[in-house]
Amino acid sequence: MTPVTRFAPSPTGFLHIGGARTALFNRLYARHFAGRFRLRIEDTDRERSTPEAIEAILEGLTWLGLDWDDEVVYQSECAARHREVADALLDKGLAYRCYATPEELAEMRALARAEGRPPGYDGRWRDRDPAEAPADRAPAIRFKAPREGEQVIEDLVQGQVTVANRQLDDMVILRSDGSPTYMLSVVVDDHDMGITHVIRGDDHLTNAFRQRQLYQAMDWSVPSFAHLPLIHGPDGAKMSKRHGAVGIEAYRDQGYLPAALRNYLLRLGWGHGDDEIISDGEAESWFDVADVGKNAARFDFAKLDNLNAHYLRQMDDQSLVELVVERLEAISGTGTTAEQKRRLFAGMAGLKPRAKRLDDLALSAQIYLAERPLTYSADAHKLLNPEAKARLAGLRPLLEAGGWEREELESLVRHYAENLLEPSVKLGKVAQPLRAAITGSKVSPPIFEVMEIFGREECLSRLDDCLSDEE
RNA sequence: GUCCCCAUCGUCUAGAGGCCUAGGACGCCAGCCUUUCACGUUGGUAACACGGGUUCGAAUCCCGUUGGGGACGCCA
Numbered sequence: 001m002t003p004v005t006r007f008a009p010s011p012t013g014f015l016h017i018g019g020a021r022t023a024l025f026n027r028l029y030a031r032h033f034a035g036r037f038r039l040r041i042e043d044t045d046r047e048r049s050t051p052e053a054i055e056a057i058l059e060g061l062t063w064l065g066l067d068w069d070d071e072v073v074y075q076s077e078c079a080a081r082h083r084e085v086a087d088a089l090l091d092k093g094l095a096y097r098c099y100a101t102p103e104e105l106a107e108m109r110a111l112a113r114a115e116g117r118p119p120g121y122d123g124r125w126r127d128r129d130p131a132e133a134p135a136d137r138a139p140a141i142r143f144k145a146p147r148e149g150e151q152v153i154e155d156l157v158q159g160q161v162t163v164a165n166r167q168l169d170d171m172v173i174l175r176s177d178g179s180p181t182y183m184l185s186v187v188v189d190d191h192d193m194g195i196t197h198v199i200r201g202d203d204h205l206t207n208a209f210r211q212r213q214l215y216q217a218m219d220w221s222v223p224s225f226a227h228l229p230l231i232h233g234p235d236g237a238k239m240s241k242r243h244g245a246v247g248i249e250a251y252r253d254q255g256y257l258p259a260a261l262r263n264y265l266l267r268l269g270w271g272h273g274d275d276e277i278i279s280d281g282e283a284e285s286w287f288d289v290a291d292v293g294k295n296a297a298r299f300d301f302a303k304l305d306n307l308n309a310h311y312l313r314q315m316d317d318q319s320l321v322e323l324v325v326e327r328l329e330a331i332s333g334t335g336t337t338a339e340q341k342r343r344l345f346a347g348m349a350g351l352k353p354r355a356k357r358l359d360d361l362a363l364s365a366q367i368y369l370a371e372r373p374l375t376y377s378a379d380a381h382k383l384l385n386p387e388a389k390a391r392l393a394g395l396r397p398l399l400e401a402g403g404w405e406r407e408e409l410e411s412l413v414r415h416y417a418e419n420l421l422e423p424s425v426k427l428g429k430v431a432q433p434l435r436a437a438i439t440g441s442k443v444s445p446p447i448f449e450v451m452e453i454f455g456r457e458e459c460l461s462r463l464d465d466c467l468s469d470e471e
Numbered sequence: 472g473u474c475c476c477c478a479u480c481g482u483c484u485a486g487a488g489g490c491c492u493a494g495g496a497c498g499c500c501a502g503c504c505u506u507u508c509a510c511g512u513u514g515g516u517a518a519c520a521c522g523g524g525u526u527c528g529a530a531u532c533c534c535g536u537u538g539g540g541g542a543c544g545c546c547a
Binding site for chain 1: 508511542543547
């Protein structure tokens, strides 16, 4: 039997990092066994679900390269079917009407807690005569859960987990307004969608026991479960906003690459020997949810940065230019000239090994976009002292006459510094001020490479700007 | 409070009784490379939570302790 997995987020916020990993694992598992990976939007909470959130999830998954099979299922559209199942349960005597008020429920919980029992509904309408029903109140439908025995789940990640049925109360499956609850909806939808493997966050483990009761009540085959340990923030607590963990789009905005994120997420809780850089193909052939570890992993931005830098270096220059231009234009609101793009493309090979993310790559790429007259950074300004300027002035005529390949430039300047200057100085004494004059910065890719890209005319003009600067 | 789960370097992990003097990666430190900053490269730092068992032998199995985490809604 080929597996069918699914990712089933509720659109009450954005696609967060944990959800992204859940989706990745579901997809990888399906791919590994030549099955299907499906997407279901759990939008039954009309109050909190928004079209924007749905859009963010779809976009996030697509951006991450986690496309799904078949049509997206919207849970809200299945409400009639869910009610049908609730009715079937009612007919079978496996569900009943409950008229308890919210106040009563709160009391029950408080009492149970005080008495050291598991908090929950006490079953007061479970076997009560329907004739006692209050006429002024609409009932909720509760599942008549087994009281004796236990639920055993053979979880692909957690192993065998057992919970006594007495720990589980009679859950509501249909609200008093007739809408189905999550617990009912997931089971019905997973069954209807032919889901064979439910791979989701650890926080759903206890739900699995109640869901299993439901499957059995309906006489449906129970899917395999795999509950993934949650991703924690650097402090060890559940990932939350205070960790700066927002939607996946925040990672995109910071300049993380989908491939890097996929690789990083994959290695969180799962490993394949000493392998660190893992291609999508390798991931598909190696991954098995059964190999996922049971312990929660902490999110480490330093390692993500390292992986991202790797994928950045591997990316082709043209794509990188496009990404950088897109970012820069979004920030400045102005266009990019053909000449600027030409410089960017020529300089990309020297730029990318110096960057970790797209945002710092874009920042360093600015040196190729800046036009005269340059504004010097404080450091650059300091480098351009009178002594340095005098050396540059002496160099200028040689530059005007010499060749302009980066190697020629280097040997020319080196010769000037080491042999022509009196007393002779090291290359750096001339190259550094030169860098400051040409780029306006103290840091850049190799200066002779930069000069070659700018061309002789532009460089001489920049040099003149600098030398004529009286101050 | 009740139930469930977890425990190897700071972090992610390898490890399924002898291959472990515990391996890799990130980070950190130092050297090399070098016109700056990176990249690269070489080396270093650093862990089996604790206590009992079982065994000829335990990071690996069992029990307990401690420490973390998760779930307990007419939310999903």
